[in-house]
Structures are given as structure tokens and as C-alpha cells.
Amino acid sequence: MSVVISEKHQPMPLQRLSGILLIAPHGSYRTMRYLQAASRLGLNVIIISEGEHSIVSAYAQGLHVRLDQQAEALQTILTCTANMNVLAVIGTDDSVIELTAKVAQQLGLEHNNVNTARLARRKDLAREALQFKDIPIPKYQRIELEAIFNQTDIKIDFPVVIKPLALSASRGVIRVNNKAELIVAAKRIKNLLAMYTDLELVEKEHVLLEEYIHGDEIAVEGIVDNGVFKLLTIFDKPDDLHGPFFEETYYITPTRLSAEQVNVVSKVVQQACEAYGIKTGPVHAECRLRGTEIYLIEMAARTIGGLCSDILEYGLGCSLEELVLSQALGQPIEKSFSDTAAGVMMIPVSKPGILKRIEGLLDAGKVEFIEDINIQLREGYELTPLPEGNSYLGFIFAKAPSFEQVEQALRTAYGHLNIVVAPLWKIAEIENQTAGNTNE
Numbered sequence: 001m002s003v004v005i006s007e008k009h010q011p012m013p014l015q016r017l018s019g020i021l022l023i024a025p026h027g028s029y030r031t032m033r034y035l036q037a038a039s040r041l042g043l044n045v046i047i048i049s050e051g052e053h054s055i056v057s058a059y060a061q062g063l064h065v066r067l068d069q070q071a072e073a074l075q076t077i078l079t080c081t082a083n084m085n086v087l088a089v090i091g092t093d094d095s096v097i098e099l100t101a102k103v104a105q106q107l108g109l110e111h112n113n114v115n116t117a118r119l120a121r122r123k124d125l126a127r128e129a130l131q132f133k134d135i136p137i138p139k140y141q142r143i144e145l146e147a148i149f150n151q152t153d154i155k156i157d158f159p160v161v162i163k164p165l166a167l168s169a170s171r172g173v174i175r176v177n178n179k180a181e182l183i184v185a186a187k188r189i190k191n192l193l194a195m196y197t198d199l200e201l202v203e204k205e206h207v208l209l210e211e212y213i214h215g216d217e218i219a220v221e222g223i224v225d226n227g228v229f230k231l232l233t234i235f236d237k238p239d240d241l242h243g244p245f246f247e248e249t250y251y252i253t254p255t256r257l258s259a260e261q262v263n264v265v266s267k268v269v270q271q272a273c274e275a276y277g278i279k280t281g282p283v284h285a286e287c288r289l290r291g292t293e294i295y296l297i298e299m300a301a302r303t304i305g306g307l308c309s310d311i312l313e314y315g316l317g318c319s320l321e322e323l324v325l326s327q328a329l330g331q332p333i334e335k336s337f338s339d340t341a342a343g344v345m346m347i348p349v350s351k352p353g354i355l356k357r358i359e360g361l362l363d364a365g366k367v368e369f370i371e372d373i374n375i376q377l378r379e380g381y382e383l384t385p386l387p388e389g390n391s392y393l394g395f396i397f398a399k400a401p402s403f404e405q406v407e408q409a410l411r412t413a414y415g416h417l418n419i420v421v422a423p424l425w426k427i428a429e430i431e432n433q434t435a436g437n438t439n440e
Helices: 031-040 070-080 094-107 114-121 123-132 145-149 179-193 201-205 259-276 310-316 320-328 361-365 403-416 427-439
Strands: 018-023 045-049 085-091 140-144 160-164 174-176 206-211 216-225 228-236 250-253 280-290 293-300 341-347 353-359 370-375 394-400 418-422
Touching: 018 031, 018 094, 031 045, 031 320, 070 094, 085 094, 085 320, 094 114, 114 123, 114 259, 114 293, 123 140, 123 206, 123 259, 123 293, 140 145, 145 179, 145 206, 160 179, 174 179, 201 206, 216 259, 216 320, 228 259, 228 310, 250 310, 250 403, 259 280, 259 293, 280 320, 310 320, 310 341, 310 394, 341 403, 361 370, 361 403, 370 403, 394 403
Parallel strands: 018 045, 018 085
Antiparallel strands: 140 206, 160 174, 160 206, 216 228, 216 280, 228 250, 250 341, 280 293, 341 394, 353 418, 370 394
């Protein structure tokens, strides 16, 4: 399955084989889950990434391209797969969905069109498409960062949520209650966007301002087949997510919404899929409930983030990634989610610094109904909280007869953890502190 790399590090054509192309940013949470699913299904997988020097063999042996150079990456992929029987092309993350669509289109495989992929990545363009179809969304406007700094009139009443146009995982998403807070938040987002080299100019210079919807939040997981959205499950988020940052913690299923509410949610997501033009593949959506109204907050043409897809295996009897791969190969989608209560707690990064250790893991693992605790970050890792950060310390999984038992187990297990973080001293801070001591 490996790609031969010449002495000049130019990718050479793949050998004749049948398999799946998995386009994945290096370090994606989802990659390993897809590899495991493919192994269970007996499928060959070629990872397309920038991970030429990765210590993960699947990345290192894969096809290496510049994901931020789509035209060049597309040509390289087509050239190197010319002798390969490509069965399907899967994109793991928002940043590669557009390239995935282009590759599948050129190879004549089932795919969503490129514009659909773009809508799924760009929040402002998605809002326009949803508004055109009269789908309930927050009031919004796209605005230049410089206009905020110049204190140009804002067309949305406070509080508002300011967010980047093209980042995911709540990065840069901040609730603000007045103009002063808005300017501070805009400066943070500007600094954050400057760190990304793969963003378009409009994505670096503009942000989205949208009405803050107060209410419960849910996550919707499903799959689209021939344009029809099939609901797999709805996750309730029992913690209040009212800002100023929106770090997610608990996802628990099955939902406590009524059957009528579930039907309305499914209808809204189906309408959103039609507005986006999604014809096939996984869909992950976030909705807010305000009274009897259900607002679509975000929707992406990919699976749920992190390791949260593991929860679905409890209810589906197979992994979500197996379902996605099977559907991509033209197999019928027949799985339905059981009534098994399951949940995950995404362990947040609560303060910056260097991770020293996590205490209490043994006691946490002994809590009744806890299935697994998966720590992702190791000692010595530099921690960055939201809104700039995009990592979780790890994930706690639980399964129990009832929703309430799952929630209690997760909260109890998390309560056992003591996360020890050492301060991070930047060189500039040390120099400033030294200068201050000298002047005393």
C-alpha cells in the first residue's frame, strides 16, 4: 500500500491495486478510525497527506502532497493513481473536503460537487444558502476585521457570537456583549488567523457576526444516501454552552427530545442538505433549541470530530467509519441506532502551560459504567485553551441503561481527575520580567 518516493522525494505512480483514497490532514483524529474500519472490511487504504516525515507509518508510506496547493495536489493524486483501481475517495476533515470532491469528480466516483464542499467549509457561504431556503438560522453578517477595529456600526444587537469563516472545533468562536468586548475578541481572532497559511485572503480578513441563540444545544449525526438524510442519532449536550467560549464537553445519546422534536430536527437537517447540495456521505450538524424553534448553527459534510464516533459503535453495532466506507462502496445503509445509552466527556484544556501529568485515572476508570478513558496528549505537551487551541486532553466513554446514569458516570469520573499543568514561560516574558527586576 505504500507509495514509492524517489531520491528527489517526487511521488511515483502507485502499483496496480484496488483501494480507498483517504485524504487527511496530518494529525487528524479521524484517520486511525478510518484505517481500523478499512481493515475490518478488508480494504486497502492510501493516505494522502503532508505527513512525509511522520512517525506514523500509514502517513509516512502514503502519498504526500501540499494540501494548501489544491491544483498541484489534484494533479499529483491523479498522476499517481492512474494505474490504481480507486474504489472511493474519503475526506476526513473540513479542510480537505473540497479537494476530496475534486478528486472524486475527476475519477468518476460518487461525490458531492465542489460548491457543496465549499459551503460545508465556509460559514458565510453556508449561511447565504440556508437563508435562501428559509431554513432557521441566527441573524448574521459578514464583516471585515478592520471595520470592527474602526468601530463601524454593527447591524446585529448584542450579545453576538464572532467566529472565523473557515475554522472548526470552536476555534476563534467568542460570545461578546458589547463593542469593547467585540474589539478585544476581533484582535484575538486576527492573531489566530495569522497562524494559518492555508486560508484564503477573504478568510483572513473577514469574520462572521451572528445572533446569539440562548437555548439547549444538540449534535446531529447522520448519513446522506442519494440525497436523502438518514438520522443515525442525536447527542444531547447537558452542559450550558453560553460562552464566552464554546468548548464542548459532554455528548450523550439517545436524546431526551420528544419524537416530534426529533422529526423537526431531521427535517431541518434534510432541508440543509438540500440547500448545500449534499447527495452522499456523512453529515454532522449542530443545532440550538429556543422554545419550539430549532436553529441550525453549523453543518459539515464529514463525521463527528475527535474520538466521539466511538460512541456510535455502541448503538450501531459497527463503527461510523465502517458505515461511511460501506456507503461509499455503494452498499445499502440499513443500520439503525439502538436505545443503548452512551456518552463521551471530552476532557477540556482549561489553562495554558505544559502538561505535567494527569492524576486520578485509576479511580476514574473504576467508576461504574465507565467503558474507557483515552488520553490523547502526553506529558510535556504545550496546552492551549480555546479559543486559540484545538485539542482535547482525551476522552472518557460510558455506557449504561439510562441517560442519567451515563451522565453521572462521566461527571464522577471527570471529578476524579487532577490535571497538573506547569506554567509556560515565554522568552519575551522572561526578558520583560528580568528588565522589571533590574529597574527596581
